[in-house]
Amino acid sequence: MKTEVKTSVEGLEVGMYVSRLDRPWLKTPFQLQGINIKSTTDIEKIRKYCNYVYVDVEKGSSPDPRFWVLRQGPRNYNSRQEYLPRTKSAKTRRADDDFTHLRKRNHTTSTRFEPELATAKDIYKEINHDLTRILSDLKQGRDLDVKTVKQGISIMTESIIRNPAAMMWVISLRKVDDYTYSRSLGTSVWCATFGRHLGLEKSSLEVLALGGLLLDIGKSKVPKQVLQKKGQLNPQEKQQMDMHVDLGVKILADSQNAHSVEKIPLDVLKMVATHHERADGSGYPQSLVNNEIPLFGRIAGIVDSYDAMTSQRPYIKDDPLTPHAAIAELYELRNRKYQTELIEQFIQAVGLYPTGTLVELSTGEVGAVVAVNGLRRLRPSIVLLLDKNKGSLPEFVPMDLSQMDRKISVYNGLKSGAYGIDMNQLFL
Numbered sequence: 255m256k257t258e259v260k261t262s263v264e265g266l267e268v269g270m271y272v273s274r275l276d277r278p279w280l281k282t283p284f285q286l287q288g289i290n291i292k293s294t295t296d297i298e299k300i301r302k303y304c305n306y307v308y309v310d311v312e313k314g315s316s317p318d319p320r321f322w323v324l325r326q327g328p329r330n331y332n333s334r335q336e337y338l339p340r341t342k343s344a345k346t347r348r349a350d351d352d353f354t355h356l357r358k359r360n361h362t363t364s365t366r367f368e369p370e371l372a373t374a375k376d377i378y379k380e381i382n383h384d385l386t387r388i389l390s391d392l393k394q395g396r397d398l399d400v401k402t403v404k405q406g407i408s409i410m411t412e413s414i415i416r417n418p419a420a421m422m423w424v425i426s427l428r429k430v431d432d433y434t435y436s437r438s439l440g441t442s443v444w445c446a447t448f449g450r451h452l453g454l455e456k457s458s459l460e461v462l463a464l465g466g467l468l469l470d471i472g473k474s475k476v477p478k479q480v481l482q483k484k485g486q487l488n489p490q491e492k493q494q495m496d497m498h499v500d501l502g503v504k505i506l507a508d509s510q511n512a513h514s515v516e517k518i519p520l521d522v523l524k525m526v527a528t529h530h531e532r533a534d535g536s537g538y539p540q541s542l543v544n545n546e547i548p549l550f551g552r553i554a555g556i557v558d559s560y561d562a563m564t565s566q567r568p569y570i571k572d573d574p575l576t577p578h579a580a581i582a583e584l585y586e587l588r589n590r591k592y593q594t595e596l597i598e599q600f601i602q603a604v605g606l607y608p609t610g611t612l613v614e615l616s617t618g619e620v621g622a623v624v625a626v627n628g629l630r631r632l633r634p635s636i637v638l639l640l641d642k643n644k645g646s647l648p649e650f651v652p653m654d655l656s657q658m659d660r661k662i663s664v665y666n667g668l669k670s671g672a673y674g675i676d677m678n679q680l681f682l
Contacts, residue, residue, distance in 0.1 A: 258311070259317055265317040266300060266317070267291070269314055270309050272308065272310075276306050281303075311632055367420055371420040374420040378425070380409075382439060385403075385438060393474055397508070400518060404464060407463045408460055411446055414443065414447055414459070415450060418609075423624060438466075438468075439467065442463045442466035444466065444561060445553060446466070448462070448599075448603050464518075465526065465550060465554055472500065472502025472505060473495075507523065521548070524550060527551070528555070529554035531547045531551060531555065533590065533592055555592065556597065557600075559584065560584060560604075563580035563583060578606055578667035584601075604626065605627075607634055608623065612669070613636065613665075613666070613668060615664060620639055620640035621637055621640075632664065633664070637650045
């Protein structure tokens with residue numbers, strides 16, 4: 255049974271329960287195999303002997319996500335500096351303020367999951383139909399139908415504000431083989447959901463959702479043989495693929511000159527132009543760094559990377575990462591490729607086991623996550639699909655782990671399709 259979070263000692267606080275150390279207990283002066291932290295003196299004692307520990311979140315409070323150690327397997331701790339609280343420079347504070355000053359609302363869930371799911375399915379179907387038509391129009395040289403796109407995005411955003419779990423659930427089930435365009439809606443939903451967590455106004459959420467939908471619109475102008483190539487791209491093909499950023503900006507800029515009164519917000523153009531830029535300057539096409547990348551571009555970069563990691567890409571032989579593994583990968587890249595504060599917020603928004611993830615419980619049963627519980631992100635709401643012997647249940651069993659016996663918990667995340675589970679067949 256896993257109810258532990260691996261965390262740096264810098265993240266320890268009074269009220270936590272340390273269940274394991276990064277070394278044998280006998281090599282420390284601690285008498286019991288378990289430490290209930292009751293004072294800062296206890297923390298200082300642990301700090302003298304350990305770089306990281308395991309905190310049992312069932313027996314005490316949970317560490318701040320910024321101190322979680324998500325990488326699996328052994329790791330060399332040559333220095334604790336990586337985890338020391340950062341002294342924020344004026345430049346870093348400005349980066350924080352980019353999104354903290356935009357926080358206008360504390361969005362609350364206003365509808366139940368089941369009825370909102372029915373609405374989300376209809377919205378997805380309509381937007382997907384419109385998107386297919388719009389992309390076909392672009393390939394034939396027609397203008398972008400901005401009005402139709404924005405109308406669909408507005409309706410979708412309202413659903414996400416009411417209950418983001420429903421649309422996230424639909425997206426997780428709608429992963430299809432056409433990688434290039436099937437991701438667009440998923441990225442749109444994740445961008446808006448992330449913005450909702452940050453407390454942004456509906457108008458900002460609509461910009462994020464619209465930008466997420468159009469991030470890869472430039473791929474409509476990339477040769478089909480490059481988009482659908484199986485296996486690694488050669489340098490020339492890679493250059494053609496990378497051109498989708500500039501092509502996308504051109505498509506949107508041209509739409510500004512079209513006869514339609516509907517215009518694309520400038521922030522959307524910036525998202526499309528910068529969603530492949532990275533904080534350390536390793537991105538493209540402009541090799542921007544840190545605050546040179548606009549906030550919505552930074553958000554788009556995180557979401558686009560997460561969705562890419564968890565999707566099957568034709569030119570990548572390896573299987574997609576599980577959502578849990580993708581989040582761990584993003585966490586490792588914080589303060590290098592991505593702004594640390596935004597990565598921490600993203601983890602808080604999606605949880606370690608995001609909506610739609612297949613999970614195995616400590617009991618051996620298998621279920622799918624339907625909602626992340628805000629205050630107890632290691633204990634989501636799920637629907638049971640298989641019994642402890644991995645046999646099908648006669649009917650789905652809803653279960654809110656945050657309200658269940660502490661002995662029942664998520665043991666680990668599973669890959670899509672584990673144990674022959676076809677989510678589309680089961681739920682749609």
